[in-house]
Amino acid sequence: MAVISYREALRAAMREELKRDDKVVIMGEEVAQFNGAYKVTEGLLKEFGPKRIVDTPISEAGFIGLGIGASMLGIRPVMELMFWSFSYVAFDQIVNNAGNIRYMSGGLINCPIVIRGPANGGTNVGATHSHTPEAILASHPGIKVVCPATPYDAKGLMKAAIRDNDPVYVMENTILYNDKGEVPDEDYIVPLGVADVKRVGTDLTIVAHGRAVITSLKAAEILEKEHGVSVEVVDLRSIRPLDEETILASVRKTHRALLVEENKPFCGVDAQVAYLIQSKAFDELDAPIHRVSSIDAPQIYCKRMEDLQMPNVERVVAEALKVLA
Amino acid sequence: MAKPAVLTHPESLKRPAGPSEYAKNPVNASLSKADKIALYTKMARIRHFEQRCIRIYQQGKIGGFLHLYVGQEAVAAGTISLLGKHDHIITGYRDHGHGLMVGMGMNECMAELTGRVTGCSQGKGGSMHYFAPDKNYWGGHGIVGGQAPLGTGLAYAVKYMGLKGSCLVYMGDGAVNQGAVHEAYNLASLWDLPVIFVVENNGYSMGTSQERSTAHPGCLAKRAEGYNMAWDVINGHDVYEVRAKTAIALKRAHEESKPTVLEIFTYRYFGHSMADPDKTYRDKEEIKEYREKKDPVLAFEQELLGEKVLTPELSQKINEAAMAEADKAAIFADESPDPTVADITKHIYWEEDNRGPKTTSRGTIIFE
Known part of the structure; x- marks a missing residue:
């Protein structure tokens, strides 16, 4: 490999x-x-x-x-x-x-x-x-x-x-x-519509896609080391088709969900994912679903502010702790 | 600055009384008597199909838009009658005439208008979205000019596969101001693609006349010069002229893999669509003038009577048969079933319609 x-x-x-x-x-x-x-x-x-x-x-x-x-x-x-x-x-x-x-x-x-x-x-x-x-x-x-x-x-x-x-x-x-x-060196494909559990955990499910997965994995490390929380990170990989079963299976295990994406919040991918979870796993939830998205404004130019506008490790950790509270 | 002259139908293109000067052009002279009768029959079939549609629309059986081709028959008939195995066509929403010309049946065309499952698109496309890819007909497109890049891509594919073919991209005169059309012009010329852009100039983009919509150097086709493309203007009331001049463009596509813009002057007798009351932007006298003096179907009938190819009796028989065929299609459309609720979610994705272990998709793709 x-x-x-x-x-x-x-x-x-x-x-x-x-x-x-x-x-x-x-x-x-x-x-x-x-x-x-x-x-x-x-x-x-x-x-x-x-x-x-x-x-x-x-x-x-x-x-x-x-x-x-x-x-x-x-x-x-x-x-x-x-x-x-x-x-x-x-x-x-x-x-x-x-x-x-x-x-x-x-x-x-x-x-x-x-x-x-x-x-x-x-x-x-x-x-x-x-x-x-x-x-x-x-x-x-x-x-x-x-x-x-x-x-x-x-x-x-x-x-x-x-x-x-x-x-x-x-x-x-x-x-x-x-x-x-x-x-891998050999021929393979990743079929569309199959999510991937990038990190296994038991206390909280983070659903993310794209670079938000990488941010979430870093946040999960901190949550484990500094707060003793076991986080599962589900990488959607594919938005449409969507692997609903993997999302639901993880939520049924952890009973808590945080959704992270780099989109603006209104009608983002996670609006659909949140609807899915409440619709098909409502009784499994021990806390409301939370989201971390980009701050709802056109993308700012100033780099220092853009780093804050987008989901970053600090914001994900802080929001995760709210879901776990 | 002086107001530019209105050149919608240049004097030079007005047809003189008497036989077409293009009758002896080789592409027309080589037609057999049967070929000529078949061509006339196809034009008559378009005319009667469209006129039958008006009645069905007025009965409230056709929803949405209905853009009629009456008056423009010689454009589709003349151009499409020249095409061979590797020649493709694509057009905008005034697409019934092209469909009938490539050989689609009146039944499937009529049933599509009334939204039946027996329609050419199973009731999912409607008037503006006819398709028959098995007959090299790629639509039927609803957004003005949006088909121009697609048709350029069809020509690209033909060339990529090493085939001697082309794509005819039809559009109205209103489409020439859309960016997608200009981008298609540029790509077609830049990459030497075998495309023929056919501007069916009926003088009005919906209710806006050409002089109110378009800045141009004398005619719309001449814009081709800005893209280093060949161009020509054609009297679209004379099917022989349409054939003669389109044949030159087709040869350019086949032999040199070069694009052409053809502007074909034509006229529609009805509104932009049936929703257009047609009272605000043109005179009834103007329509009458075209109907009486330049009608392409009548002109070709006269031509063939003069050539002794047609007799009045045969012409009457052809027209009655076309009317009867349209009547039967209307009954077929009436008696056909609607698609079902389950049909709403079919034909969205190839992979879903064919899902199996070897297809590439899993998971949920149609959402509740």
């Missing part, structure tokens, strides 16, 4: 799928000659050539729509958005076209497209480049959304996404790109 970075894991997934299926095409701004704005696609042009690795103009509605159209005829495009924040200028293509065409055609058409790129705050770039649209997009039936937190999941989910016959939107995180972890 090799230890590689989250970035290398994503690249390995794309390399392997490019080799496995000649219908796979990588497309996006700066993905080829420039080697990727975040170097995720570094070296792929050299290895696979310009037919498979395609630089696009800055024209998200155009090239994302083009990828969706090509996928209807059986091409399997993996489209990079330099930031998921830029998806907003391609929203009609991403939602109306990719998300609806199977339904509106009564099942005659499907769109095996992957759209990937970073969707995170915390990088001191202001509100327009810090959006986390997983909840917005996952609220549309027809669309799938995954948010890997580790190199292992990044590779496995990306490979599953490329093989999936529906539109799958992979939301990465620039702050995680250099994180390292063990990744």
